[in-house]
Amino acid sequence: MPRERTVVGSGVYPYRKPARISPLAIGAWTVTSALGPGRGAQLEALRARRSGLRPNDFTDAPLETWIGRVSGLEESPLPDEFGLWDCRNNRLAWLALQQDGFLDAVADARSRYGPSRIALLLGTSTSSIGATEEAYRQLTPDARFPEHLRQPIIHTAHSLGQFVQHALGLTGFCATVTTACSSSAKVFAQAERTIRCGIADAAVVGGVDTLCGSVLFGFNSLELIAREPCRPFDIERHGISIGEAGGFALVECDGRGPWLLGYGESSDAFHMSSPHPEGLGARIAIQDALSRSGLLPTDIGYINLHGTASVRNDEVEARVIADLFPATTRASSTKGWTGHALGAAGFLESAISLLAIADELVPGNLNATVLDPVCGPQICIDNTALATPTVLSQSFGFGGSNSVVAFGAERRM
Amino acid sequence: MTAPSAPTAFVEGISFWAPRLPGWKAAVEVLAHGGDPALGALRRPATDLLPSAERRRAPDSVALAIEVAAAACTASGLDPAQLASVFATTHADLAITDYLCEVLVRTPMLTSPTKFHNSVHNAAAGYWCIATGCHAPYMTVSVFDRSFCVGLLEAFMQVAADQRPVLYVAYDIESCGPLAPVAVSRGLLGAALVLAPTRSDRSLLQLAWAVRPGTNREATPAQPDNAGLVEGNAMAPCLPLFEALARGTGLVTLALGLQSVLDVRVQKPVVSAA
Numbered sequence: 001m002p003r004e005r006t007v008v009g010s011g012v013y014p015y016r017k018p019a020r021i022s023p024l025a026i027g028a029w030t031v032t033s034a035l036g037p038g039r040g041a042q043l044e045a046l047r048a049r050r051s052g053l054r055p056n057d058f059t060d061a062p063l064e065t066w067i068g069r070v071s072g073l074e075e076s077p078l079p080d081e082f083g084l085w086d087c088r089n090n091r092l093a094w095l096a097l098q099q100d101g102f103l104d105a106v107a108d109a110r111s112r113y114g115p116s117r118i119a120l121l122l123g124t125s126t127s128s129i130g131a132t133e134e135a136y137r138q139l140t141p142d143a144r145f146p147e148h149l150r151q152p153i154i155h156t157a158h159s160l161g162q163f164v165q166h167a168l169g170l171t172g173f174c175a176t177v178t179t180a181c182s183s184s185a186k187v188f189a190q191a192e193r194t195i196r197c198g199i200a201d202a203a204v205v206g207g208v209d210t211l212c213g214s215v216l217f218g219f220n221s222l223e224l225i226a227r228e229p230c231r232p233f234d235i236e237r238h239g240i241s242i243g244e245a246g247g248f249a250l251v252e253c254d255g256r257g258p259w260l261l262g263y264g265e266s267s268d269a270f271h272m273s274s275p276h277p278e279g280l281g282a283r284i285a286i287q288d289a290l291s292r293s294g295l296l297p298t299d300i301g302y303i304n305l306h307g308t309a310s311v312r313n314d315e316v317e318a319r320v321i322a323d324l325f326p327a328t329t330r331a332s333s334t335k336g337w338t339g340h341a342l343g344a345a346g347f348l349e350s351a352i353s354l355l356a357i358a359d360e361l362v363p364g365n366l367n368a369t370v371l372d373p374v375c376g377p378q379i380c381i382d383n384t385a386l387a388t389p390t391v392l393s394q395s396f397g398f399g400g401s402n403s404v405v406a407f408g409a410e411r412r413m
Numbered sequence: 414m415t416a417p418s419a420p421t422a423f424v425e426g427i428s429f430w431a432p433r434l435p436g437w438k439a440a441v442e443v444l445a446h447g448g449d450p451a452l453g454a455l456r457r458p459a460t461d462l463l464p465s466a467e468r469r470r471a472p473d474s475v476a477l478a479i480e481v482a483a484a485a486c487t488a489s490g491l492d493p494a495q496l497a498s499v500f501a502t503t504h505a506d507l508a509i510t511d512y513l514c515e516v517l518v519r520t521p522m523l524t525s526p527t528k529f530h531n532s533v534h535n536a537a538a539g540y541w542c543i544a545t546g547c548h549a550p551y552m553t554v555s556v557f558d559r560s561f562c563v564g565l566l567e568a569f570m571q572v573a574a575d576q577r578p579v580l581y582v583a584y585d586i587e588s589c590g591p592l593a594p595v596a597v598s599r600g601l602l603g604a605a606l607v608l609a610p611t612r613s614d615r616s617l618l619q620l621a622w623a624v625r626p627g628t629n630r631e632a633t634p635a636q637p638d639n640a641g642l643v644e645g646n647a648m649a650p651c652l653p654l655f656e657a658l659a660r661g662t663g664l665v666t667l668a669l670g671l672q673s674v675l676d677v678r679v680q681k682p683v684v685s686a687a
Contacts, residue, residue: 157555178534218529265550399539
């Protein structure tokens with residue numbers, strides 16, 4: 001018999017178990033990262049244990065670190081009709097949209113539901129701030145932005161949502177979610193609420209975040225950047241590698257699956273850039289995701305961890321996993337492959353979780369050689385086969401914003 | 414139009430802050446009764462939720478958002494630690510964006526770690542949860558000129574979907590530096606609501622809401638005299654709803670998507686608790 005475990009202690013938070021939701025079908029999905037464009041490139045690199053990280057060749061000023069950079073964006077401007085939105089972040093969005101037949105799938109959905117009945121919900125952390133940084137590097141003598149960088153829309157977070165809205169021809173509810181590193185995981189929760197409230201019949205969810213100087217040097221200032229490729233859960237981990245990624249999914253009421261089974265969201269209420277020491281927020285989010293899905297910890301085959309390879313995150317997260325899940329659950333961070341894609345990490349790692357289901361693959365912890373002793377038996381270095389096609393994806397962000405999403409091969413009504 | 418069966422949220426608390434409308438009581442006098450706005454404009458609110466050292470260090474965006482969030486919760490009588498929340502801001506902290514971009518050009522290795530972690534769009538929401546000990550989730554949205562409407566709809570949906578009260582906070586601050594002409598926002602403007610799924614003894618108003626096809630040409634304009642008091646702030650699109658809230662009645666249409674609008678009918682509470 002599965003043992004009931006107390007996830008949330010008798011803290012100050014009056015924990016209320018959320019009701020189960022009706023699962024939603026992931027009708028189409030695609031993802032692009034430093035591993036390459038589309039699902040095939042991710043899968044191939046995961047299987048071959050080939051990292052997408054490379055020595056930093058992005059910043060003007062030197063910064064010794066490794067990054068997960070998507071190749072070719074510099075030479076791929078947006079088509080003329082979308083010139084208003086041209087910037088690195090929207091180029092990555094456009095590259096991602098063109099993989100895995102996603103544009104066709106949205107066109108089909110648009111004809112079935114109508115363009116105003118498909119919500120568009122996208123997560124990002126810094127969106128197109130790279131364009132703002134570029135403008136500051138090229139200021140005119142009277143301290144103005146150069147003429148080609150004066151479009152207001154590329155200097156605000158909704159640059160992403162508005163571009164994709166036009167690119168996909170969607171006219172209804174559209175939001176850019178900006179909860180830092182949990183942003184593009186929370187869009188799954190938002191999509192479920194939106195459909196349940198009848199505001200839309202389907203939703204395109206996703207996340208896009210790109211490399212930029214302020215983030216690389218910002219994380220450097222917090223002493224969170226590794227000089228070497230990041231080593232999640234290794235005893236000698238030294239910090240994070242920053243990456244970039246973009247991806248999208250079509251969420252519908254019916255379909256063949258895989259299925260969005262549930263989600264959990266919470267706040268740490270502890271610190272802006274450091275996790276709650278007992279992982280309280282993470283535990284609440286996990287419990288909520290299990291409750292909304294009608295799942296027990298023993299039902300979970302794989303957990304894609306937040307696993308940034310920062311000293312604190314991995315220590316706290318490993319303890320939470322060891323406390324809550326049985327030894328049969330596998331858990332890993334895939335940031336050794338992709339780097340931390342920040343506002344796109346929630347989606348990227350949800351997509352890797354969906355790949356795990358589709359291809360029965362549990363990725364290990366790339367770059368880890370000796371696991372931190374706080375890790376339980378769940379956290380694995382090597383790739384293995386997925387035993388149970390029900391998975392969680394965990395995303396925790398600055399500002400203490402936590403999100404956990406549950407996916408499965410079966411609908412589990 | 415909002416049908417009789419339209420989903421409804423009850424307003425348990427309201428707050429508002431702009432330099433010449435410092436607080437909901439002052440705003441009601443001006444927005445509903447044609448009273449005179451404050452002559453001397455305050456620069457930013459002196460929020461008393463934060464300890465004094467924290468208050469001095471808090472960026473404008475955080476001080477503003479926490480002020481209106483706290484005032485709305487106080488008005489509602491509900492415990493902020495138990496409220497899920499939605500924060501909407503068009504540009505987050507423009508002064509910090511200006512700083513980060515500027516330091517990046519000259520001395521990137523000297524980037525301030527505090528300014529960096531305060532640069533995330535959810536900084537105000539994060540500090541709010543820390544200040545109130547709140548573990549309930551928050552959502553943060555940024556949707557250019559639709560930010561207020563999208564945040565409000567998100568809050569309405571959370572109230573309806575989860576059947577629990579939700580705090581909604583909308584704010585934008587002053588732009589500065591070379592960014593100012595392109596990320597346009599002047600002064601400070603913050604507003605907040607505590608919304609509940611059922612009527613309580615403290616319910617001030619009820620809001621019946623509906624999403625329908627429409628364009629931004631249908632959006633309800635603010636009264637010109639009032640609009641001048643928050644002109645240029647990126648969150649100014651919140652004003653027509655707060656005018657209706659101040660009057661206690663009205664139908665307000667807000668631009669939502671490219672071809673969709675949100676109708677909000679404001680009236681005194683008439684629906685009994687479910």
